[in-house]
Amino acid sequence: MDTRQLRTFIAISEHGTFARAAQAVNLTPSAVSQQIHALEQELDTPLFNRASRPPSLNLRGLQMLETAKKVLSLVDETRGVLSERRMTSTLNIGSVRTSTIGLLPRAIVALRKEYPELNVNLRVGMSSSLISDVNADRLDLAVVAEHSSVSRNMLWSPFIREPLVVIAPPGTPEMPVKQLLEELPFVRFGSDVPLAALINNELARLGVEIEEIAEIDTIPAIVECVAAGLGAGIVPDIAVRENGRDMLTLPFGDPQVFRQIGVIHRAGSAKSELLVAMHNKLAEMAGEFGIFRREPT
Structure with a gap:
């Protein structure tokens, strides 16, 4: 399995047919078919329902599509960091309806000044659903109060006391x-x-x-x-x-x-640098009550 196969696989899902995907990735249709065949052989499972015309993703294919997008996002981000380019990434943030939510817009603006190519998606919700979304990797971090339902694979770090x-x-x-x-x-x-x-x-x-x-x-x-x-x-x-x-x-x-408010995220996140930076921007906006983090966790 290599990134070329994954990019071709994603192109098929986006363009609908092997032929249109071939044009998008600058390959011949036969080369696209060969890449997908090799990918299915390595995974030991078919990814397409070939009884339909054009072939459509089956359940395993849909699962693989989500994984492929995550893998390529991580690869692209890693290449950017190692080549010392500006970081290009998306940070998905959730927040409870707290009085500290006013700090978030200012913290996001300050963070984007350091990372101009950073994209941020912000959603407000209840703490229980936000924690579930962080656990399921639908959110990178969430602003919540200290919570007893935080699982062991997640970390909660206060940015304001x-x-x-x-x-x-x-x-x-x-x-x-x-x-x-x-x-x-x-x-x-x-x-x-x-x-x-x-x-x-x-x-x-x-x-x-x-x-x-x-x-x-x-x-x-x-x-x-x-x-x-x-x-x-x-x-x-x-x-x-x-x-x-x-x-x-x-x-x-x-x-x-x-009282303390903090950010919660998955332990060992690939975006640890961004998460620590976001945490510290929130602490900076909190003024005299801010709590800073020194090292990525």
Whole structure:
């Protein structure tokens, strides 16, 4: 098996017939047939349904097509690195709906300045589906909170460790946090994510008796409600760092509670250089709370 056979095989799938594929790869139709025959002999399985005209990929052929594309992508990337050309690759990124998602566009732009030929695909989703997609190699990395369902073949590395803060409407007089949370209506972060559990557990530990006025599943919406005067809330520092709108901001927890967000990827990825670079760009955008990685893992 060699890369010429794989490129010919992919060309057949893209152009529909052996004859059109031959034109695309600058071979004769007989040479294309010989390459495919040799590939099938080496794999000891037919890749085409030859009962149809033109021949179509069978199930094994479809599986081989996916593998061939991955192999050639890795070969092309390796050649670029070894010849010291600029890196050409695609980075498939997933992210949960976190308040740190605002860091991603800036990190991607900064990374592409270093790797101008880099292509980036970004998708937002739930942490469970993103982790599954990383495990299945449909995503190269995902931005998620520390997660108990991470398997041994994947690595989670935090890029930000930031404090949680209590926020109250503009003009609220400063007072002890427990008193503030018990006197003002509470806008709860209601979501099945680690951050919500972290907040609720600390409230219970501190023995705070809250009067809930709303339950909202996004941090930006909580900030908007508090800024409008609906009540108090608890959010990550990044949610109000650049524009606190004159809201009262106090440390949450005793000692102050911190949360971590990181990137998860498969161990031993062929794109380890890019993954570390992406991680460190996110840490850079996180400012004083950023956590950098020094070596590819």
